[in-house]
Amino acid sequence: MQISMRVSVIISIVFAAVCFGVAAYGFGSLGDIADPAQRTDGQGFALFWAFLGTVATAFAVLGYWILRTYKDGDDA
Numbered sequence: 001m002q003i004s005m006r007v008s009v010i011i012s013i014v015f016a017a018v019c020f021g022v023a024a025y026g027f028g029s030l031g032d033i034a035d036p037a038q039r040t041d042g043q044g045f046a047l048f049w050a051f052l053g054t055v056a057t058a059f060a061v062l063g064y065w066i067l068r069t070y071k072d073g074d075d076a
Helices: 005-032 036-069
Strands: none
Touching: 005 036
16 A cells, blocks of 8 residues: 555644644643652653654654655656
């Protein structure tokens, strides 16, 4: 199965939004945790999802740049 570059950019944007949403929920839930070890684990979980969102955003920007730079038929 092949997907177009435009679809891959859209999928990356959606995935980044989901990742940042999970990270925001994780950071927002840290105040309810009393145990320091669980709080640290929760913070690591939220940071991991924020990292995934950043990577997905980077791929979306890269894909958009490729779409804008290399039009169909251009062999630059």
